[in-house]
Amino acid sequence: xxxxxxxxxxxxxxxxxxxxxxxxTVGSGGQSSIIFxxxxxxxxxxxxxxxxxxxxxxxxxxPLFRFNGDTGSNYVRHQIFGTGSTAGAxxxxxxxxxxxxxxxxxxxxxxxxxxxxxxxxxxxxxxxKTVRTLAGTDQNGYGYMVMRSGLWLNTSAINSITIITGSGxxxxxxxxxxxxxxxx
Amino acid sequence: xxxxYDKIEAKTLGSxxxxxxxxxxxxxxxxxxxxxxxxxxxxxxSALALQxxxxxxxxxxxxxxxxxxxxxxxxxxxxxxxxxxxxxxxSVRFNNIINIxxxxxxxxxxxxxxxxxxxxxxxxTSVNMWINTSAINRADLLAVGTTFATGSTFTLYGIKAA
Numbered sequence: 083x084x085x086x087x088x089x090x091x092x093x094x095x096x097x098x099x100x101x102x103x104x105x106x107t108v109g110s111g112g113q114s115s116i117i118f119x120x121x122x123x124x125x126x127x128x129x130x131x132x133x134x135x136x137x138x139x140x141x142x143x144x145p146l147f148r149f150n151g152d153t154g155s156n157y158v159r160h161q162i163f164g165t166g167s168t169a170g171a172x173x174x175x176x177x178x179x180x181x182x183x184x185x186x187x188x189x190x191x192x193x194x195x196x197x198x199x200x201x202x203x204x205x206x207x208x209x210x211k212t213v214r215t216l217a218g219t220d221q222n223g224y225g226y227m228v229m230r231s232g233l234w235l236n237t238s239a240i241n242s243i244t245i246i247t248g249s250g251x252x253x254x255x256x257x258x259x260x261x262x263x264x265x266x
Numbered sequence: 267x268x269x270x271y272d273k274i275e276a277k278t279l280g281s282x283x284x285x286x287x288x289x290x291x292x293x294x295x296x297x298x299x300x301x302x303x304x305x306x307x308x309x310x311x312s313a314l315a316l317q318x319x320x321x322x323x324x325x326x327x328x329x330x331x332x333x334x335x336x337x338x339x340x341x342x343x344x345x346x347x348x349x350x351x352x353x354x355x356x357s358v359r360f361n362n363i364i365n366i367x368x369x370x371x372x373x374x375x376x377x378x379x380x381x382x383x384x385x386x387x388x389x390x391t392s393v394n395m396w397i398n399t400s401a402i403n404r405a406d407l408l409a410v411g412t413t414f415a416t417g418s419t420f421t422l423y424g425i426k427a428a
Contacts, residue, residue, distance in 0.1 A: 164340025218393025225329025
């Protein structure tokens with residue numbers, strides 16, 4: 083009986099298993115990329131939480147996520163999305179990044195897109211790495227909500243993550259991305 | 267590294283209520299996560315809504331993506347008096363996970379990502395905005411057109427970035 087109780091306690095989720103690793107908040111000059119360059123291998127999963135707005139002259143722009151500096155066509159995506167009037171789904175192979183969702187600089191002032199990106203079993207060297215993204219931007223009359231899955235076709239442990247914008251423009255001030263580690 | 271995902275407050279209803287409030291949210295975290303699990307006292311699928319800082323003006327907007335078991339759809343609600351991304355029903359137990367990003371800054375409008383589930387009717391995800399740059403210090407959850415039943419639970423967590 084005692085062993086059973088101890089086992090249940092051990093299996094219970096602990097909030098102490100979720101730790102902040104590093105955070106970047108963009109300053110007044112803007113920033114072309116954000117790099118988490120020294121990711122420890124001591125966690126089971128990673129989560130990135132952030133908001134973003136870029137300098138591009140568009141309502142939308144996307145944060146793009148690359149692992150270990152890999153700029154090759156080694157990423158795969160599936161998505162289901164809502165535009166506020168239409169729901170759709172699509173897929174793409176041979177991509178150069180994993181995709182989030184954000185706002186461009188013709189969005190109303192103070193509007194940012196929100197992203198939560200889960201990177202699962204990131205240190206396992208026996209399998210490709212899978213990612214899920216919950217992201218969207220609402221702009222009071224315009225919006226885009228998306229759930230994405232992503233695959234990095236590489237078995238390497240992830241030790242760095244680079245975030246750039248899909249447009250190539252800078253991240254604007256107050257854009258912020260925080261990296262967390264979740265213990266197994 | 268220090269723990270960074272803390273429970274701020276949890277409530278379990280001892281009687282049916284039309285709304286549940288978290289009235290003294292500290293500003294010391296980066297993001298908030300609200301988890302709501304329960305059942306309504308009456309009615310079919312309806313909205314679980316949210317307001318911040320007691321703001322009842324038309325300062326909320328959202329874009330929703332929904333699936334009802336046969337069809338996917340998307341809609342939006344600009345300039346509305348509540349943040350309406352959540353779901354509630356009396357037919358089965360529902361749950362909502364609400365992520366409120368960068369809630370304590372005073373420079374951006376506040377964005378919340380919802381995941382809402384009513385297992386016999388509808389699954390929904392949405393991006394929702396409070397058109398206000400104030401730091402969020404209060405959150406009111408509203409059962410639209412019904413009440414939260416006894417035993418419904420409401421838990422608020424804070425996530426602190428390094």
